[in-house]
Amino acid sequence: MTTLVIGAGGQIGRMIVRKLHESGKPVIAMLRKPDAELESLGIDIRFADLEEDFSHALTGCDQVIFTAGSGAKTGADKTILVDMWGAIKAIDAANKAGIKHFVMVSSRGAEDPDNGPAAIKHYSVCKKMADDHLLASGLNYTILRPGRLLNEPATGGFSSAMPEAKEAQIITREDVADACIYCLQTSGTVNKIYPLVNGNQPLANALN
Known part of the structure; x- marks a missing residue:
């Protein structure tokens, strides 16, 4: 099963690509521009832009992880074009x-x-809007809704119950990357939506 990671240049996407590659799983990184680090690892790269036609990037792929984002430093216009419209186009493709x-x-x-x-x-x-489009698409899906993202190393502890206290609604980016990979490999996560924060459970229990 070959996985296309859309948003492979981002922090979570980069972790996913590296982890899949290091474990010997076929993975393709979709990027807008050259990336010396990923290229040096021998990872298969397809150059494409979410704001243009990127359908060619999915050729030969079996699975997709969409982790692209416009980033906090851009305006609402880019959020619409990337996080919503780009995701909708990816679902249709x-x-x-x-x-x-x-x-x-x-x-x-x-x-x-x-x-x-x-x-x-x-x-x-x-x-x-992107999630709703995926739900209506007929595709087998898993939707992860992580809390505020942290740059610390993975904790390995998870919860799919979003706490009321906002300061507890947190999860490391590496833990999100691990959860994405787990979902790809676990049929029980298909057609499920999971809130996701750091907690005290292993993935197998949190995403049951």
């Missing part, structure tokens, strides 16, 4: 390509943007 499993890295608050973090409401709306 996956359908046409016969992708067997689509893992979406969404966000806390996407289930109900009116009651999510106010500062990123426009982002939560975009994530909800």
Whole structure:
């Protein structure tokens, strides 16, 4: 099973690509521009841009992880074009390509943007629109809705219950990367939506 990672230049995407490659799993990194680090590892790279036609990147792939994002430093226009419209285009392209499993890295608050973090409401709306499109697509999916992302090393501890206290709604980027890979390899996660934060359970229990 060959996995295409859309957003491979981002922090989570880069971790996913490296982990899959190091474990001997076929992986393709979709990038907008050259990346010396990934190229030096001998990873298969397909250059494509979410704001253009990128359907060729899915050729020969069986699974997709979508972890692309416009980033906190861009405006709402890029959030719409990348996090929402880019994701919707990726879902449609996956359908046409016969992708067997689509893992979406969404966000806390996407289930109900009116009651999510106010500062990123426009982002939560975009994530909800993308998630809803995936749910209606007919694809086998897994949607992960992680809390606020941290750069610390993986903890290996998870919870799929989003705590009420916002300061506890956190998870490391590496733990999210590990969860994405777990979902690809675990049939029990298909057609499920999981809130995701750091907790006290192993992945197999948290994503049961």
